[in-house]
Amino acid sequence: MSSRFFGNSLKLENVYIASTGTTCGPLEFQGPLGSCFDKGFDDHYCGEESFEKAERKMLRDALDICLKRENMKYKDVDLYIGGDLMNQITTVHYLAREIPKPFIGIYSACSSFCLSMALSSLLIEGGFIHRAVSLVSSHNATAERQYRYPVEYGVQKKDTTTFTATGAIATLLTDEKTDVRVEAITLGKVVDYSQNDPNDMGRAMAPAAYDTILTHFQDLKRSFQDYDLVVTGDLSTYGHKILKEMLQRHKIDVVRYNDCGCMLYDLNQQEVFQGGSGCACSGLVTMGHLYPMLKEKKYKRVLVVATGALLSPILTFQKETIPCVAHAISLEVV
């Protein structure tokens, strides 16, 4: 039996996007892509009594919107795969109590969006299941409290900081033909360029994005020219610039490249430091903005390279550097 992977990449034949649901917080709703999202909340509590419950509500709403579009119930999906930024990925796990189907929990920090999409795609492509839902979320207040300080403390931020996006994304993937498909994936390896500043994750993650993009191009013999747009997940303006330089040093012609963290907000008007981050950042931009552009045939093919910084506060205190990873999915008009 021969492996179906080319290096770390795989071309897919039978995986289609059937539906999606996107929900977000106030800043994302007021941002330049706000009108793309299915539902925006006015405040960070979303009518719940804790930020953690608010994040779960956003995710439940995203899932309900996604399935309602296809007249489906939770039980009509074969398998759910998801992750979020909370310790023990509790947003997805506590929501999964309401889902009467198998659940696979993944953790890959902010790259969880592409990892859950890639894994769902593999299990459909393998003929194991017909339909999978990928679930991801992040919430500024829950993430700030867990990784840094509660937002209420008003701690002074470094200029290199990014802003964890508040939002949730559910995506229904299927083996039945639709208008947009997951055409290829590249699974990333964990890299560490000895960055140790948890307030500058953009620069820490740029080498992971570089590694995955280069691998994707080499494995599938492609370049930026093969895509109408290539986006990274949440590199920030600093990481975005570094990645460009790294690619150009490798003699790669970088065209039509952007970073979801720079697209989700108006960096001149909104106070998000160097741009957005979090699982919801690449998820919202991809499923809220790029997916409709593909459906409308304004783009033919886009590459999404979600980036993740795999640090933990305890290991940062122990003076460890920051391991990072990036997973990529290519979406294409059918």
Added chain:
Amino acid sequence: MSSRFFGNSLKLENVYIASTGTTCGPLEFQGPLGSCFDKGFDDHYCGEESFEKAERKMLRDALDICLKRENMKYKDVDLYIGGDLMNQITTVHYLAREIPKPFIGIYSACSSFCLSMALSSLLIEGGFIHRAVSLVSSHNATAERQYRYPVEYGVQKKDTTTFTATGAIATLLTDEKTDVRVEAITLGKVVDYSQNDPNDMGRAMAPAAYDTILTHFQDLKRSFQDYDLVVTGDLSTYGHKILKEMLQRHKIDVVRYNDCGCMLYDLNQQEVFQGGSGCACSGLVTMGHLYPMLKEKKYKRVLVVATGALLSPILTFQKETIPCVAHAISLEVV
């Protein structure tokens, strides 16, 4: 295209165990199965300067032992899948920096052993890759500090408590025929029976094990009679008893059933409260003890049902109940 799953279960044709490596802490090494493990450490630091680094060393040693048995290097494996109990699953992620291959991080609490084995098996069965390594670990001191109190505090324990096992397991799965294979898997759904005591996870997890065992039997039309042994992951003496009662109430003939948490230690002699828990608990018993028994043909087929309590301290403080899950793998002599 028809789904290859029967319900939540799948029979596999092409997935074999090629090798394994098991390392453990002092209590596990002194326990009744101690002689089964490849390497035991005398103390919880394993010669490292922090418990977190100790856990990583155990995992690296397990991986090195596993691959050395097959004369392989890290690069000879197509893909690594793993998880542990640390926030942001840092044991596997920080080790993955040393691995030049794609890495998929999963989190399913103490059921991560079976989930990583099941996912690796699916990707091999799908013909996507030839070889995958499943990596899991847990460490009593890192888990106690994170989930409860640092061990050094000497906090009084409840009688219902379990003891997080210290150990690490690497398993090499392949599509080349060997003497033992992964014959079937069942992916679990998340269930919650409204238990909210984080010091009694055995009773919280019993319904998840019940659900997965029943699903496995129904999907594949099997019973306890089809196995030489059925083990749950870490239900404790209380959870073990409850599960038996639940199954018997369902008119299921419970024979040859045990719990890894009760097998790993001598519950009369060793101070582990109601038994072992943690990813390493089911991992050590399965790969250290059951796998050799299968290789020696003393067992023909065993079912491992790893259980996981998906709680987080922050949601316990917010008075949430405990969601649980169980994933199962069936191992068989070829």
